[in-house]
Amino acid sequence: MTMKQTLTAALLALLTAGVQAQTDWQQRVDTELSVTLDDVNHELRGHVRIAYQNNSPETLEHVWIHLWPNAYRNGSTAMAKQHYRDGDMFMFYAMNRDLGGIDSLAFTSAKQPLTWNCHPEHIDIAKVELAKPLPPGGRVVVETPFRVDIPSGSISRLGHVGESYQITQWFPKPAVYDDEGWHPMPYLSQGEFFSEYGSYDVKITLPANYTVGATGDLVPGSEDNDAEKSRLDSLAADTKMWVKNQGWKDAENTFPESSQRTKTLHYRQDNVHDFAWFADKRYKVLRGTVVLPRDKRKVTTWAMFTPEEGELWQKAPEYLHDATYYYSLWNGNYPYNQVTAVDGTISAGGGMEYPNVTVIGTAGSDSGLETVIVHEVGHNWFYGILGSNERENAWMDEGINSFNETRYLLTKYGEDKDISLLLGGENNLAQRFELEDFQYKWIDELSYLFPARFGADQPIQCHSNSLTSLNYGAIIYKKTAAAFAMLQSHLGEVAFDKAMQLYFDQWKFRHPGPEDLQLCLEKSTGEDLNWFFGDWIQTTKRNDLALVKASADKGLTVKNAGDLPSSAKISAMQGDSVLAVVDVPLIAPGARTTVDAPAVSGVDRWVLDEDRVTLDYDRSNNVRQASGLFKGMEPLQLRMLTRLEDPDKTQVFWLPALGWNAHNGLMAGVTLHNMALPPRDFTYQWTPLFSVREFGQGVDFGGILAMDWRKDQWHVGMRSSQFRADEAMQLRPELAIPEYDGDLLTRTSLTVERKLNAAPASPWKGVARYEGVHVYGYVDPAPDAMWTLFPNSG
Template sequence: MKILCALMIVVGTPLLGFSQTGYWQQEVHYNIKVALNDKQHSLKGDLSVDYINHSPDTLTFIWFHLWPNAYKNKNTALAKQLVVLNESKNPLSGDKKKTEATEPGFIDSLKFVVNGQTVSTENDTANIDMIKVILPQPLLPGKQVTVATPFFVKLPNYYSRSGYSGQQFFVCQWYPKPAVYDNTGWHQMPYLDQGEFYSEYGSFKVNITVPSEYVVGATGSLQTKAELDRYKQIGIENNKGVKSALYKTTTPGKSKTLQYVGDRILDFAWFAAKDFVIRYDTLQMADNNTIDVFSYGQTGGNKTWKNSTSYIKDAVRHYSNWIGQYPYPVVQAVEGPKNQSSGGMEYPMITLITSPNAKEEEMDAVITHEVGHNWFMGILGSNEREHAWMDEGINSYFQFRYEAEKYRSNSLFGNMIPKEVKELDVKDFQARIYEVLNSIPAKQPINTASAAFSNNEDYGIVEYVKTAVWLYIIENTIGRDTLDKGIQSYYKDWQFKHPSPEDLKKELEAASGKNLDAIFALLDKEGKLL
């Protein structure tokens, strides 16, 4: 989740054959049909998910997330957390987040069947956004079941990543989703605003039905050729810098169904609006593969959004060069409405950006950070709730590197960097930046779970900034080239899997030939790292 801007004021492919000895992970394949009612702000859908048990354990139930219920009332984990975060918020740091919706959200009309057989469920006693689906027969290791259910979702007014704003829809955390089961057991976690996700990999086939006037941006590749061709045509025209061309339906008052597919991904989000300004470009990758680059902007949005596809492309180029090749056929960004209730949020192949006042360098940095989450979260699927630093902090290190190389800037400082510092070479510039970043008070250890922070500011400083400082220490200990070699090996060995801190340590030690116990011990250090 994008929190760096808020900190400025402070300063169907099977996933079999795992190479790691004894390593396993579960596998899921979704088939979802969903229809949007833009008058009632609701969704009606049908879910079918093939769940494959690669664990050595026999399962008698599967936990499912019902995250739309997090928006239902004042007693959910989300609502309670937002109250605490608001009470602890520095009044100078910006508007407080909403603690509840004026229109609550929820999910209902569920009727789970497993392999065609109606089954019983058990509600979680503590969280209404979790449910246990009881299997009619034990699921043995290596076996598969198909779990299906209809569902109805009432979307809240937009806050904390999801909902609607006028006739724009930000559909995130919206479908019943199996929780992760790994070698430590089930991870049945409630939805939180501060604290992100942990999800199983698999494939998605999603049919989205909307009124024909709407433009849709979604995870995955759009399979509806006529719609895709129109998006590209309009997007090319808008990227020429002429007066914005808007999507016009040829069938007003009717509906249309768009199909999206995606493989080796762990979530699916989609966004719909009648007045999205589509921009389109392509990016040639090193393996001679061309990927589609889309952005969806607001008609009265930030003027710097005109450069959005250029920023997306540059981010993908840099991260592919530093870490490993971008593996998906499309990359996209959506400009959110003019509020910052959710900050911004990344999903596979698409990200929401909410930076209505960002200047060009800052907008580039924000887009790069969010697109970068395709690597650190999307491809390297760590447990974000327990180890937020493994996605947010490592990603921030590479974002800071991008800003330093391209602009001699850092978005945490805005225009406060002295002219003489901006004239330094990249190495010296970053040394000065990190010297200041290390001085920012950061009491909690990096290894603090995201939900254990009492406010957003401490969470951002520790998980984003302190972690970037920590990785910079590693860079100076083993050398940037060696660090890059280790990160590239980490990416190669752990892509589309669930790496742990120990897995990252082993990769960096193998690349450097050094024992990094002392540096990794800094993850548990309070206060300054140096």
Template sequence: MRLLLLLLLAAPLLGQTAYFQQDVRYTIDVRLDDRRDELHGDIRIAYTNNAPEALDSIVFHLWPRAFSGAHTAFARQQLRNGETEFHFADPEARGTMDSLSFLVDGQSARFAFTREPDIGVLHLNEPLATGRTATIATPFRVKIPESFSRLGHVGQSYQITQWYPKPAVYDRRGWHGMPYLDQGEFYSEFGDFTVRITLPANYRVAATGVLQEAAERDWLLELADTTRDALANYEQVIAYGYVQEAYPPSASETKTLTYTAKRVHDFAWFADKRFQVLHDTLHPRAGAQDAVDVWSFFTRTESAYWKSSTDYLKRAVRFYSDHVGPYPYPQVTGVQSALSAGAGMEYPMITVIGLSGSAYALDEVLAHEIGHNWFYGVLGSNERDHPWMDEGLNSYYEGRYTQEFYPQHDGRIQLLPGRELAVDEVAYRYLARLGRDEAPDTRSDSLGEYNYWMGAYSKPNLVLNEVEQRVGRERLDEAFRAYYEQWRFRHPEPEDFYAALEPLGEAGYVRDAMTTVDEGAFNRLNWRPEGRTGFTLPKLSLLTDGERTRPQLFVSPLLGFNENDGALLGLALHNRTLEPRKVEFLLAPMYGFASKEVVGFAGARYRIVRPADWLRRVEISGGVQRFNDFDPPAVDGIYDYDRWALRTDFYFDHPVITERSSRLYSQLVHIDQRRPAFSGAGDLLEDARSVRYNLLRVGYRSAVEREINPARYGLQLEYRRGDPDAFISADYFRLDGEYATGYQYRPGKFLSGRLFAGYFLAHDLRERTTDPTVSFSLVDNAASDYGYDDLYLGRSQSGWYQQQLERRQGGFRAPIAAAFPYGRSNDYLAVLNLDGDLPLPVPIGIYFDAGTYGFRSTVNSDPTNQVKWVGGLSLNLLGDRFHLYLPLVADAETHNLLEQRGNLLDRLAFRLNLTGLLPWRWIDELP
């Protein structure tokens, strides 16, 4: 009977390690040296092993070392997210931790760093048995970095966070050593702290824990009274920011402040001689015995907003206490200070906020960060592995707080009167419909920057709002209160939260939403906006906005110009909302006032999202365009073209952390050119002749979008089938490849290179002289755009229209007229393009192009290997979408042809990426 009872009691633990929690007690003495921006400290840790097994080592976090160089996990993540400030920072601006010398129970112990410089392992002299306590001590020095993330300083304003040697969590899954990251927060063990801080006497300090010196508390209370009186009628907001506000000289005498904190998993403090102070008290819930101290510390910058900050703090603490559970700490503090990691950052009992911009924004951010005291502070989930368990659950209650106290702010943006946009829902569907969303229950260091916002914050909030609509707000609050009460100070995991939703019948729904990207798991979040059923006539609108319950068509006026058609006026009719659609179309007819013809373009696209685990999406698209491509003709319908194209793209799925993208594509292009027809006597006939040909392309493109040294490459096979009735059919089969890379040597300044090589595997004209429409070309102008793949201001034009160049093949920045048989080959082409931004405050650079190709001077002559080169100055504008090139040096033939163009202005070349400026073309490929 006793054995049966033991088995029944142990049943919930079968198959997993029993829950336990280590006991950690900290005593830290630290001195701030504000002349050198350093901390000098000694730490003593009483570490009690409550695990069922002995420990032979303890993993430590040494997170200030994350700021020691460009090789750390923090530095690598910064670059993945497009941030280069730390990478290019002066070494003196960076930080570190050193001077470590560990003792265990008074005896020296071996300490070794891991591959990540901010993680180390303390090897114990003898195993620490279950129930035994080891006393660990070490001195340490912290070089405080400038404000790149959380730990840092701006002048003599100090944000001291993640600053001391800290044991990692050892739980039922083992050690959780993790490097410091900016995106992706923490998992730490609960403990008790006694911290003594020594610093110049005129600093004002805000910290985790309770201040023990009565004289310092009295001084802060006096400052609070003075501040409240001074701000009673104060409305001014200082525009220049806290960075510019002068720092008083540091006092020559020092003071030591003592803070104690129990059952917290971190300790943070902030010191600034300019802080203004406010104080109040509150009882978080009715019947609470002990009052909670409420403190605010802030500079003059936004003091007009912060004068109400203690009211905001009190209201937030009461709100979360009522809906989630009682606030367990004796004080709560809000700080306005320098911050380079988001709008705010939470620590036990204290939060730091950057600049807010309005009283509402301050209240909202304070409420969100104060809310973390419940989900991050008391529950202490593993945010690195499950970021949604803190950010997402907290965002749901922050939204509730906003609804209650600011009903006019409901998470929507008003585009026009009566037209609102639900930002979170639009952002979710935007990523999902491109196959770029990731499951929220993904490690934070494996999420892209947009997906971290969506997965950790927005999607869990949307899902919990869906649950609320199904079960009711009160029942959901009851489930949260039970979850909080059961798991406070115990590190719950996702299954523990799902279990709390079992009584509501929503555990499976929430689990699927957090662990998959299956759209079938959703209602309001899926492909069809809620409320739309059956066929409904579309609604016509002028401005694109979010999806509504009724299909939408958008009409926009179009203005354009090209030299061949003249001024263009028309309309664009499309169904693209701010979110990608499964089926999208665009119809854009325009009237050319010079050609006196209706021209324009039309197209449609169909998306298939995630047809396989390894495939992000498939896009099938088709389109047609018609424009004139010569001088405005004397006879209508001559010298225009139709381009029909059908394309399929397969976008492969790669982990975001690899920064890689790749796709396989095929394209069929049909070109129909109208050209003058002449009689045998040479008379112009009324009916134009048609020149038709087809292009079949199959290719692969891949890119690694690293911030410092990006790279891309691709291969393409192209088959051309000419018009069999034409005088020369010019069929060919060709292979070409491209590789491009670069190096960012200082912020926004690149050295870059491109290699292009192509070879005709078969060509009807290989044994003939070149033909500009089907040859490889060093100079990519309108005449060499045989597939009509790009948009030009003028085609087949003389003058400056020939100076518009692209980079399809040779990419030479030399505007040589197409009339010259220059740089063309029916055999092969190999080119090197080099660019270098000059280290100047203006976007000026230098360029150099060199190429070789096979050229036949006469029919059936032996090919000669021609080598050409050109170099000069460049100007890059409009976010790299407009380039201006001035060739200055070249080989003899190239130089001669450039001189024949005329003066320097006539030799200028430019690239204008008109195709890339089409809005949906570039916005759907945001990183």
């Protein structure tokens, strides 16, 4: 270790110690719940006992409590307004029976009533005044009965569809209090949660023929648990036979009558920050076991599903096993005894995670079901065990989890797996549009490029509710996943995994922020990662590396033509084979570096970032041919319609064109364009059209030319069209010329436009736009002229 490295490591250690000293306390909330399901009136009646431990250095006089079922109360809640913004008007027109809410609250402590009021803006948040101040180290118990009207499952995550219940965010629950103060937040569909860790002891009473998937373990010998365990064993055996006989072919998916007998199931779990449960009388059940890779402890997996997609769900135990194994291998062992996936109706996305249990919506295909199960199970690490503030730092759970999801699929199915993994096996669409060579791992980058190329992207570090719905998926999920794949490539897989395991060990069952993740990675790797956690995470700056020179003798020169520091790799290629790979160190924006070319023969081209891990905004400058006059020119690809962008080709697309107007008549031609998917910054479209003139006057040539350049908030466009037009309309009828069929009219416009939106998620759009138009071919007759056809440029 050099002196510089020693000083850097010492500084990082001091910074790490300083940050830990600021967050070495965390509140604890232990919760006891008892609840009864009324599946006739679709309501819950329950009681909650909250033991709140104040581990902070501050004295607390009140506790903020989330009453999130009230988000479904009416069309004026924060959730409803978010839905309206995204075009979902269900809550605006909903009947009362579709809405929900929580009531019958009476907060007490030591049997004494407590004063409480709803938040002035949000009816799903309450402020409960304590009977006396709670000092540091003190503990208070707050209790209340409650009743929940279960809303329609068409709205968000809490709800029912018939007699299938998803019971989530359903009880009074304290907000987080940390060194930043209280974090009371209204329930939102886009933008998830932040809650205190503790233990849950929950008793659920419901008709005896419901099957329940829930957070926690059934407590042995408690209530009806022993009988329920035997019932689950029997259901698992029956389902195994049902699957063997392909029972889904003729199974009914209707709800049986509810049993007149009830049962009470008792669950308990420690070190979690939420409790959710799902109940359905139709569930089939499959059970499995996974042996964790580090401590070899056995974890039980449960798949609970209806017959509707039973053919797909027969493989669910495999997906649960593999997800739990690989996430444990890369990040840290799963600390609980069971992991469950349930088949259910969910409106806020394809699946939703809760501690130990996840609900999965309609999948449609094997690959669709596996991807969602893996992603939602993965949230047990990134949200469940590592409890970041999802509302403010959504990328820390959704994005890092998406990175692990992609890594899982590539590990299981191969790094070179093509897009059929997404489309589901052999696919005519993939063949027709030549997608067989498009690798699945490139999807994360591609998803980011769509909004980025239109200047509509937002930073990764962004409050959930300030993101557009497009960017919540493309940026929070996909761009973050691609960015962490780039970071993994930069650090190396072994060093990256070691750093992530340190993060897991240091912050499990706690509330890490971005700076905590950064310090863990820096402490483990000894590398300053400000370049990544700064501009990469906090801005929309572009990464654009260019291979400007490539010579076996003079080396390989890379220029950073973008705005972000980046490292990369250069591959020596022969056809589709990689002959050698050379590392390019971190390059600052505007700088260039030269590395030695590997001593290999037979190279026909050099490709910068052949694996596509750098989120390169413009890959057209990433290839240099090993010989020839135009070493930076890719071979031409001429195809019908369009294709995904291929950085190894100069792409031109065509399609036949037909047109008609009163003066030209029927016109035929072709459209030539370069609009790949996603569109590049510069696009063109040229449509030459030909028609036969009347009176034997020959052939007309006209058409349309359009060119556009887009960069961030700027758009410059040029349009030009030429068609025949009758400009002698001022002729007196007695002077009309039968042989005259109009004159050519050319219209050319130049547009310069800039978006002004400071808040992309706002329904208000601001644009500054200039358009200049030049027209050639109009008649400009003198007032006393009979007619004139002299063109002008007015």
